[in-house]
Amino acid sequence: MPALYLDIVGKKRGVNNNIILKLEDVKTSYGRIEALKGISLFLRKREIVTLIGANGAGKTTTLMTICGIVKNSGGHILFDGEDIKEASPQKLVRRGISQVPEGRRIFPRLSVIENLEMGAFIRNDRAGIRSDLERVYSLFPILRERRKQKGGTLSGGEQQMLAIGRALMARPRLLLLDEPSLGLAPMLVEQIFRIIEEIKQGEVTILLVEQNAKKALSCADRGYVLENGLITLEDTASRLLENEKVKASYLGA
Amino acid sequence: MIKNKILEKSIWALWLGLLALPFMGKKAGILAIAILLVILLLPLLNGLIARFGISVSRLNFLSSSANWLKTNKKMALLILFSFAAILPLFMNRYFVDVAVLCGIYIVLALGLNVIVGLTGLLALGYIAFYAVGAYCYALLWTHYHINFWLALPIGTALAGVFGVLLGSPVLRLRGDYLAIVTLGFGEITRIVLNNWDELTRGPNGILGIARPSIGDFIIKQPIHYYYLILAFVVLTIFITTRLEHSRIGRAWVAIREDEVAAAACGVNVTLMKLLAFATGAAFAGLGGVFFAGKMIFVSPESFTFMESVMVLCMVVLGGMGSIPGVILGAIALIILPEALRQFQFYRLLMFGGAMALMMIIRPQGLIPSQRRKMELEEENG
Ligand SMILES: Nc1ncnc2c1ncn2[C@@H]1O[C@H](COP(=O)(O)OP(=O)(O)O)[C@@H](O)[C@H]1O
Numbered sequence: 053m054p055a056l057y058l059d060i061v062g063k064k065r066g067v068n069n070n071i072i073l074k075l076e077d078v079k080t081s082y083g084r085i086e087a088l089k090g091i092s093l094f095l096r097k098r099e100i101v102t103l104i105g106a107n108g109a110g111k112t113t114t115l116m117t118i119c120g121i122v123k124n125s126g127g128h129i130l131f132d133g134e135d136i137k138e139a140s141p142q143k144l145v146r147r148g149i150s151q152v153p154e155g156r157r158i159f160p161r162l163s164v165i166e167n168l169e170m171g172a173f174i175r176n177d178r179a180g181i182r183s184d185l186e187r188v189y190s191l192f193p194i195l196r197e198r199r200k201q202k203g204g205t206l207s208g209g210e211q212q213m214l215a216i217g218r219a220l221m222a223r224p225r226l227l228l229l230d231e232p233s234l235g236l237a238p239m240l241v242e243q244i245f246r247i248i249e250e251i252k253q254g255e256v257t258i259l260l261v262e263q264n265a266k267k268a269l270s271c272a273d274r275g276y277v278l279e280n281g282l283i284t285l286e287d288t289a290s291r292l293l294e295n296e297k298v299k300a301s302y303l304g305a
Numbered sequence: 306m307i308k309n310k311i312l313e314k315s316i317w318a319l320w321l322g323l324l325a326l327p328f329m330g331k332k333a334g335i336l337a338i339a340i341l342l343v344i345l346l347l348p349l350l351n352g353l354i355a356r357f358g359i360s361v362s363r364l365n366f367l368s369s370s371a372n373w374l375k376t377n378k379k380m381a382l383l384i385l386f387s388f389a390a391i392l393p394l395f396m397n398r399y400f401v402d403v404a405v406l407c408g409i410y411i412v413l414a415l416g417l418n419v420i421v422g423l424t425g426l427l428a429l430g431y432i433a434f435y436a437v438g439a440y441c442y443a444l445l446w447t448h449y450h451i452n453f454w455l456a457l458p459i460g461t462a463l464a465g466v467f468g469v470l471l472g473s474p475v476l477r478l479r480g481d482y483l484a485i486v487t488l489g490f491g492e493i494t495r496i497v498l499n500n501w502d503e504l505t506r507g508p509n510g511i512l513g514i515a516r517p518s519i520g521d522f523i524i525k526q527p528i529h530y531y532y533l534i535l536a537f538v539v540l541t542i543f544i545t546t547r548l549e550h551s552r553i554g555r556a557w558v559a560i561r562e563d564e565v566a567a568a569a570c571g572v573n574v575t576l577m578k579l580l581a582f583a584t585g586a587a588f589a590g591l592g593g594v595f596f597a598g599k600m601i602f603v604s605p606e607s608f609t610f611m612e613s614v615m616v617l618c619m620v621v622l623g624g625m626g627s628i629p630g631v632i633l634g635a636i637a638l639i640i641l642p643e644a645l646r647q648f649q650f651y652r653l654l655m656f657g658g659a660m661a662l663m664m665i666i667r668p669q670g671l672i673p674s675q676r677r678k679m680e681l682e683e684e685n686g
């Protein structure tokens with residue numbers, strides 16, 4: 053049945069082309085502590101995928117491993133179909149992976165605009181940088197107002213916006229967000245999630261790590277549940293929202 | 306509030322005037338203090354007068370001259386440079402010698418500023434790189450008769466290599482740990498120099514190093530050395546300023562602010578840290594070669610831990626990361642002990658006291674770097 057065979061191959065290829073990031077049995081250790089015990093996941097282009105899990109489950113480690121700041125000891129990470137296991141963090145930023153680290157980590161003594169400029173560190177297309185700066189300002193008008201103020205003097209919410217804006221300044225294709233709603237007032241959480249959906253309107257794929265599972269699942273397309281360094285559940289976001297186990301453990305219902 | 310400010314500025318004037326004392330004699334020194342007082346207090350006076358509703362436009366010349374300096378940076382630099390160029394013509398040999406010493410330490414402090422002030426790596430054994438430069442020229446001359454000008458790039462580069470050698474094993478360390486390991490490195494260097502008799506002649510040091518010469522003209526008067534070190538100082542200022550405002554400089558500052566965030570922005574943290582060590586060490590090497598060519602003698606005694614601390618104090622006192630601040634810090638810390646020479650035994654005590662006082666009334670340094678200045682002022686206001 054050659055026709056069917058072709059069809060399967062074609063379909064498979066189609067799916068592959070559409071996958072921007074793929075983790076296969078990735079293991080990461082800190083010394084003797086094995087934080088990731090072999091996780092597999094994938095992201096399609098322009099998807100929002102969320103990774104939910106309790107404190108210490110290995111969410112931050114997953115993101116740090118993807119962007120190369122922490123090295124994995126086993127498995128494969130494919131970005132655009134290429135193994136990026138050996139690539140350095142700065143190479144990965146150049147190739148289009150940007151991270152908004154946990155706890156914001158803005159540059160406290162640099163001004164807002166200097167922080168944003170640092171986001172574009174790897175680029176030298178001035179015109180492009182300027183237009184992206186305008187885009188960030190239109191996403192976060194408050195940053196324009198505060199552009200001369202130092203990062204460390206911003207409120208928590210503003211710092212989170214700055215951290216996201218800084219990551220966008222690298223013009224990423226894949227954006228890794230580590231608990232963007234952590235420690236923010238409910239109103240600000242709403243705003244951050246609204247902006248995440250707005251970012252998706254661009255060409256950006258988003259991997260969103262959250263403890264706030266309800267919010268994360270309502271804006272994501274699909275989700276994974278991480279427990280003790282292992283993925284225990286994966287499904288579409290809407291089905292995960294209905295899942296009894298997820299409800300019991302993460303939705304506080 | 307105003308009272309505090311008056312007090313602070315008066316202490317400032319006294320402090321700076323004290324530095325000027327030995328150079329001008331008592332009467333002129335007191336005059337200098339008075340002038341400084343007036344200059345420093347003028348803006349406050351301005352505020353007071355304004356309170357009583359008197360027009361102040363005529364007293365505004367000070368702030369307008371400050372503005373002028375800001376807009377005419379090149380002009381101001383030129384004036385400063387000309388001043389430095391004619392200065393030794395009005396000083397006796399002793400003071401020219403002190404000025405040469407200032408020059409050496411400006412080069413050292415600007416180099417350390419790259420490592421500590423810009424990149425935020427607390428390195429304590431910095432003087433070891435100075436020793437590398439000095440011994441490099443001393444050995445090259447005594448063994449191979451390689452002259453000063455050739456030894457200059459070699460010593461600079463060799464110190465840079467030592468910077469990388471030290472930098473690579475300590476890259477992962479931060480803060481206190483880095484300080485301790487670099488301190489150890491400095492001590493190891495000194496101990497090796499002290500004990501490797503065959504090569505360094507141990508504590509006796511190396512004698513008979515050639516003075517630098519240009520053609521037939523031998524550099525030997527303090528004033529000759531003054532102009533030579535002035536050239537090095539200008540070169541150092543030029544290079545460090547350019548570096549600070551380059552991509553590399555921005556990467557250094559980002560590392561100082563947050564290493565992980567810098568990496569997330571695509572900064573090659575390892576490479577940039579090594580580059581900071583290499584750059585800082587290279588300037589120390591440059592200073593070291595000059596030092597050997599000036600003293601025509603080197604011994605381990607010149608490279609003690611105290612010297613490292615001294616250079617670090619210059620950077621901190623002047624204002625971390627601020628090039629004009631660091632220069633002023635170096636000048637102040639060289640002149641201050643000289644100025645206190647007449648007090649003999651109390652000299653070190655007063656030196657320590659002055660440092661402590663400075664840290665209390667002006668923790669951000671003499672001329673804080675722009676960023677730090679804004680930060681600290683916002684905290685006050
Ligand atoms: N730098 C580190 N050194 C050692 N252990 C670490 C380090 N970072 C994280 N861990 C451990 O790895 C596990 C996963 O941590 P993490 O990825 O931060 O979880 P999460 O982000 O889901 O809260 C935890 O057990 C944590 O203690």
Ligand SMILES: [Mg+2]
Nearest residue numbers: 111112113154
């Ligand atoms: Mg985490």
